[in-house]
Amino acid sequence: MKQIVRERLTKAKRRIERRLRPICWSEQPKPMLAASNIQYEVADRGRGLAVGGIGAMHLAAQHSGLVEMIDKHVHVLKRHLPYHESDHVLNVACNLPCGGTRIEHIEHRRNDEVFLDALGAQRIPDPTTEGDFCRRFEDASQVEILMEAINEARLHVWRKQPKEFFTEAVIDGDGTIAETGGECKQGMDIAYNGQWGYHPPVISLAATGEPLYLVNRSGNRPSSEGAAEYFDRAITLCRRAGFRKVRLRGDTDFSQTQFLDAWDDQKVRFVFGVAAMPNLVELGENLSKKAFSRLERPPKYELKTEPRRRPENVKERIVVERGFDNLRLEKEEVGEFPYCPTKCKKTYRIVALKKSLWVERDQQRLFPEVRWFFYLTNDWKKSPGEIVRDANRRCNQENLIAQLKSGVKALAVPVDNLVSNWAYMVMASVAWSLKAWSALLLPEQGRWAKTHGEEKQKLLKMEFATFRQAMVQLPAQIVLAGRRIVYRLLSWNPWQHVLFRLLDQLRLPMRC
Numbered sequence: 001m002k003q004i005v006r007e008r009l010t011k012a013k014r015r016i017e018r019r020l021r022p023i024c025w026s027e028q029p030k031p032m033l034a035a036s037n038i039q040y041e042v043a044d045r046g047r048g049l050a051v052g053g054i055g056a057m058h059l060a061a062q063h064s065g066l067v068e069m070i071d072k073h074v075h076v077l078k079r080h081l082p083y084h085e086s087d088h089v090l091n092v093a094c095n096l097p098c099g100g101t102r103i104e105h106i107e108h109r110r111n112d113e114v115f116l117d118a119l120g121a122q123r124i125p126d127p128t129t130e131g132d133f134c135r136r137f138e139d140a141s142q143v144e145i146l147m148e149a150i151n152e153a154r155l156h157v158w159r160k161q162p163k164e165f166f167t168e169a170v171i172d173g174d175g176t177i178a179e180t181g182g183e184c185k186q187g188m189d190i191a192y193n194g195q196w197g198y199h200p201p202v203i204s205l206a207a208t209g210e211p212l213y214l215v216n217r218s219g220n221r222p223s224s225e226g227a228a229e230y231f232d233r234a235i236t237l238c239r240r241a242g243f244r245k246v247r248l249r250g251d252t253d254f255s256q257t258q259f260l261d262a263w264d265d266q267k268v269r270f271v272f273g274v275a276a277m278p279n280l281v282e283l284g285e286n287l288s289k290k291a292f293s294r295l296e297r298p299p300k301y302e303l304k305t306e307p308r309r310r311p312e313n314v315k316e317r318i319v320v321e322r323g324f325d326n327l328r329l330e331k332e333e334v335g336e337f338p339y340c341p342t343k344c345k346k347t348y349r350i351v352a353l354k355k356s357l358w359v360e361r362d363q364q365r366l367f368p369e370v371r372w373f374f375y376l377t378n379d380w381k382k383s384p385g386e387i388v389r390d391a392n393r394r395c396n397q398e399n400l401i402a403q404l405k406s407g408v409k410a411l412a413v414p415v416d417n418l419v420s421n422w423a424y425m426v427m428a429s430v431a432w433s434l435k436a437w438s439a440l441l442l443p444e445q446g447r448w449a450k451t452h453g454e455e456k457q458k459l460l461k462m463e464f465a466t467f468r469q470a471m472v473q474l475p476a477q478i479v480l481a482g483r484r485i486v487y488r489l490l491s492w493n494p495w496q497h498v499l500f501r502l503l504d505q506l507r508l509p510m511r512c
Helices: 003-019 054-063 066-073 085-095 103-110 113-118 127-135 140-158 227-241 257-265 278-285 314-321 384-392 395-407 418-440 449-460 464-472 496-506
Strands: 169-175 196-198 201-205 210-214 246-250 269-274 326-339 348-361 364-377 476-481 484-489
Touching: 003 496, 054 066, 054 085, 054 113, 054 418, 054 464, 054 496, 066 085, 066 140, 085 103, 085 127, 085 418, 103 127, 113 476, 113 484, 127 418, 140 210, 140 227, 140 418, 169 227, 169 395, 201 227, 201 395, 210 227, 210 418, 227 246, 227 257, 257 269, 269 384, 278 326, 278 348, 278 364, 314 326, 326 364, 326 384, 348 384, 364 384, 395 418, 395 464, 418 449, 418 464, 449 496
Parallel strands: 169 246, 246 269
Antiparallel strands: 169 201, 201 210, 269 364, 326 348, 348 364, 476 484
């Protein structure tokens, strides 16, 4: 970071800290928001942009090799008149961090002269052209080529990570419903919950929250259908990157027992939930009491302030007032036993979680209830409690899917058939990958390595809406000076020093 940039950021930080410093206020005669003489004018020479961080996102796409890989491998356009495949992909991906939530919002970017100048473009595709590009993906193989091109760029980013990053790759799998109110979208169907739409599974890397593979399917298909193929692809991808160990995780729908022996032969560890089938419940009940141990849950968070009184549990009060049955957890116990699934030739390990509950009504105990949860694994070293906690951490992938659906809006279905909507989902998910790469490309060396590492992890785990506010929606003046496009930021926020550290890295050539 240049010295003058560092000094200006420091001054801006001091000004806002002074403005927000604790003050013993006296009674104020007027409201704090007192502006009244507000006038609007149209600038003549000054040219501004509300999303000054979009230039950094574009540089990240170039620096990672994403633009090059897409144009090299994806060929769905016969002629480039005037756009390339990468133009279409980045057009969709850049619309989302700029605040767009629908493909139609690309029209706002297209009619913003300053936005076009900021990206060095004379024009960008309009929404109808973008929809036509999605429809040019005629079969699944073309969308898979696009995903592999994105993953080639992902490898470049991963190879810049420290050695500790490659200790183990934890790959999660889960499905979700991409609901639509449309009636004429080819491939849509009724899902298990009665919603109309598609049912795409997401295969992701747990450490970074990146969607490695996203596959669109009809809404009535089971969530695990075809997941083993993409698990295999993710394993190959992670081993190409240099991960020393690979572990798979999934819920009960993803415990595809016919593939377990092959994964075990490849020394791939796995932890899958298993449905509480009668034979497993019987095996769990036949275990002696000594075979079970109490499951201790770690605290949900570390208390950084003084303990405070717990607020009233409104839900529980309403349940008691209305005489509903209330389930109260008494204890959790874990045990284990060997088990050979029907479609396997090898014996694996079942970790049984026994939850002892009491059913209450009107604050009176009625009867006890026991619920069983089972986890199938080939990890014989970890304790049963560690296996359960590891399986529970897969819930972070549900947060990723929630971000892809409601934050990024990547699981929208704006086009008219299954494959074209799949292509749109993959292109839109690039916006989330660029967010992850912005964090992964940050350096962690020097005297401030600990602080920089914490900032990196915070940015990596940040919700998309927060990322958009912190790193993209920055008001900036755009100055075209010679062969340069200068983004002159017009206000300060606490993440600007991270943005400038990222820009310093993006100016360096990518070395893998």
